[in-house]
Amino acid sequence: xxxxxxxxxxxxxxILAEVGERITGRRLELHLTQADxxxxxxxxxxxxxxxxxxxxxxxTTLIRIFRVLNLLPVLDQLIPRVQPGPIEVITRKGSVRKRxxxxxSKASNDKSWTWDDD
Numbered sequence: 768x769x770x771x772x773x774x775x776x777x778x779x780x781x782i783l784a785e786v787g788e789r790i791t792g793r794r795l796e797l798h799l800t801q802a803d804x805x806x807x808x809x810x811x812x813x814x815x816x817x818x819x820x821x822x823x824x825x826x827t828t829l830i831r832i833f834r835v836l837n838l839l840p841v842l843d844q845l846i847p848r849v850q851p852g853p854i855e856v857i858t859r860k861g862s863v864r865k866r867x868x869x870x871x872s873k874a875s876n877d878k879s880w881t882w883d884d885d
Contacts, residue, residue, distance in 0.1 A: 784821035790817045793836045807835045 805812040808831040
């Protein structure tokens with residue numbers, strides 16, 4: 768296993784390889800064979816082999832593997848719930864935000880604003 772943390776500077780392939788290594792490490796820590804983990808997770812052994820080798824996988828496959836490895840609580844930390852700030856709670860009066868507004872763009876001609884000297 769490498770001691771590199773997962774950061775934005777890594778490629779997608781490097782992140783998948785790191786996740787695969789960590790899954791392998793956790794599996795070994797729990798004294799599970801690939802066949803045991805695959806069976807308990809309900810995935811094919813070849814699928815688990817590919818995940819551990821750093822191949823892409825469906826999210827449901829990862830969730831099944833994480834469940835057997837007792838890693839589901841990590842998902843809660845991975846994507847924490849977004850809590851509205853106090854001002855947003857007051858202005859929304861209990862309603863829940865369901866859409867994102869688009870980013871505001873500069874003027875259509877993309878020039879900086881200046882005083883009109885004409």
